[in-house]
Amino acid sequence: MKRISIKQSEKLLRQIEDYFDSTDELKFAAKLQGVLLLLRDENNNCSQVARQLGKTPQTIAGWARKLNQGKGGNIEVLRDKIKPGRNTRLSKDRIKFIKDVLRQKPTHFGMTSTKWDGSTLSVYLHQSLGITLQIRQCQRILQRLGYANKRGRPDGQHQAGPCHI
Secondary structure, X not given: OOOOOOOOHHHHHHHHHHXXXXXXXXXXXXXXXXXXXXXXXXXOOHHHHHHHHOOOXXXXXXXXXXXXXXXXXXXXXXXXXXXXXXOOOOOHHXXXXXXXXXXXXXXXXXXXXXXXXXXXXXXXXXXXHOXXXXXXXXXXXXXXXXXXXXXXXXXXXXXXXXXXX
């Protein structure tokens, strides 16, 4: 069968991923979809499912471990727990705005840096929105939005190992 191409696939991919990350219920549904991929085909392993979902093999294996805890068979263990903590100083609209800004290079906004880091984001937010955030807080925002430097192997270099559910 001929592969169907979709126009603006990168843009659509980001929109779909943002949608699934928008609420706890949708995050839970995405986890269930990953588990279904493991259960439906015994030849699938964590690396293959992770590649399809844009996650890491360790994330998929973690879901499988949670499902196997105790007697197993309870999908509710995959729900995110409510995490206490201080409310953010940034509204959801501001976070969305920052997410859109981070998709561009800092040079697009007249910054001298070529990559987003805590310092660059802090200066940009102060100049454009009048918001003063410390560098460390901006680093946390970058990490939460998936733009922070990550340690480990680059994509595509994960070893394909078994994932038992």
